[in-house]
């Protein structure tokens with residue numbers, strides 16, 4: 001085993017830390033290399049996946065910390081965040097220790113990678129406002145709570161005197177490994193400690209601390225372990241702690257852990273500033289436009305909403321579930337109206353379109369994205385008819401009076417390559433047939449509504465893979481089928497939701513002012529017909 005140890009960003013007892021790593025390597029016949037932030041980031045990209053069997057992070061990136069000054073979050077440079085998330089999605093074992101939990105506070109997705117976040121300053125996380133986190137030193141028992149997990153193999157409960165945290169931990173999303181059994185005691189707040197000032201006003205309060213101090217989880221397709229217990233020399237020299245660290249490194253580098261993480265793949269979400277960082281070389285003239293997107297809470301619809309927001313649109317978004325929409329609205333900021341709507345309900349669709357136009361003071365863009373999918377079942381034809389075709393028909397009927405008042409009105413419907421291709425994954429079901437009807441109707445509307453100044457186009461994606469989507473499930477459940485499809489795509493991979501979103505955004509924008517009744521295929525060359 002060869003692992004990379006990363007430090008930097010927070011003080012580390014270098015002698016004790018190096019002695020621990022040397023001890024582990026001597027005992028297990030391993031080797032390690034040491035890199036310091038920010039130079040360590042050179043190693044944290046997808047091209048280096050597998051160079052190290054595991055990465056051990058005892059660092060604190062993304063936070064400028066100096067006693068006497070306010071802790072200042074520093075967002076990751078776009079290429080740093082992109083490379084890290086690609087590395088995680090490719091599958092690289094990571095073990096994080098102690099204050100690594102405070103890393104990249106300006107990157108919400110990083111807290112999801114680690115399973116919680118230690119806040120040096122008040123911040124919001126998962127849509128909730130948090131005070132700065134707390135710390136205290138105590139003599140406590142570290143209790144193993146998953147004796148049969150490989151990380152805990154051969155480790156019993158052990159006593160130590162070190163630092164405990166009071167901060168948000170996503171306990172229900174992680175596999176608990178270690179808990180702190182500590183006598184009661186008060187936590188001290190971090191912000192004023194760093195600043196060296198006394199708090200004015202009401203006393204510091206924080207929701208009760210979690211007793212979890214060690215857990216396993218997945219991030220992208222990577223197995224991840226976080227071990228908090230402490231950072232003092234006694235802890236780093238403690239045989240039980242060392243064994244935990246060594247076991248964690250061994251587990252995250254094992255085939256079993258990679259297989260587990262792949263089955264529990266999670267999305268590594270880039271900071272919006274990174275998603276939006278690309279230079280604009282073409283002005284799509286969407287700033288201030290009012291756009292409605294259906295099925296916007298995940299997958300392709302969500303990516304379309306993000307892309308339109310990036311271009312400066314005010315948004316009206318719907319899906320059946322309200323919560324993910326509200327969370328997205330909070331993340332996007334700006335004007336975002338959300339409503340829980342089932343688009344197969346005729347009245348609800350018309351109501352949503354009118355409410356959206358009222359809330360946004362008009363409508364310029366309508367994206368019909370919902371599909372009932374391709375599952376077979378007794379009611380599937382009716383479901384597809386209502387959710388794929390009739391929802392689009394009714395949405396257009398309800399939207400036309402509003403769109404007529406826009407000087408750049410556009411409708412985009414989402415099709416699929418299955419509507420005009422007969423090879424797998426296409427099969428004889430309602431999905432392909434009703435999507436073909438959507439393409440046909442959109443083309444007709446493109447001609448019929450042109451004189452009203454409303455353009456109508458479709459975007460037909462090929463197989464698009466995103467965490468939690470249909471292809472992600474096939475990747476796990478039927479890997480040989482997934483691989484067979486991937487092998488047929490000339491670009492060599494399945495598409496990303498953002499790649500569809502960009503095509504939709506272009507057709508929705510005034511930059512596509514002479515495009516109507518177009519079906520733009522976004523499939524990496526998957527379908528072989530000549531597009532004319």
Ligand SMILES: NC(=O)c1ccc[n+]([C@@H]2O[C@H](COP(=O)([O-])OP(=O)(O)OC[C@H]3O[C@@H](n4cnc5c(N)ncnc54)[C@H](OP(=O)(O)O)[C@@H]3O)[C@@H](O)[C@H]2O)c1
Nearest residue numbers: 295296297298299300319320321342343369371416463464
């Ligand atoms: N993914 C692909 O590979 C692929 C390929 C070709 C075409 N497409 C097309 O792209 C579009 C989006 O696909 P996707 O894979 O991103 O889908 P998805 O992951 O299943 O997401 C569907 C979205 O629509 C919402 N939704 C589902 N039924 C709804 C209903 N009756 N009323 C209102 N909202 C509803 C869902 O939220 P709730 O569950 O909360 O309602 C969710 O926000 C679909 O038209 C699909 O046919 C996808």
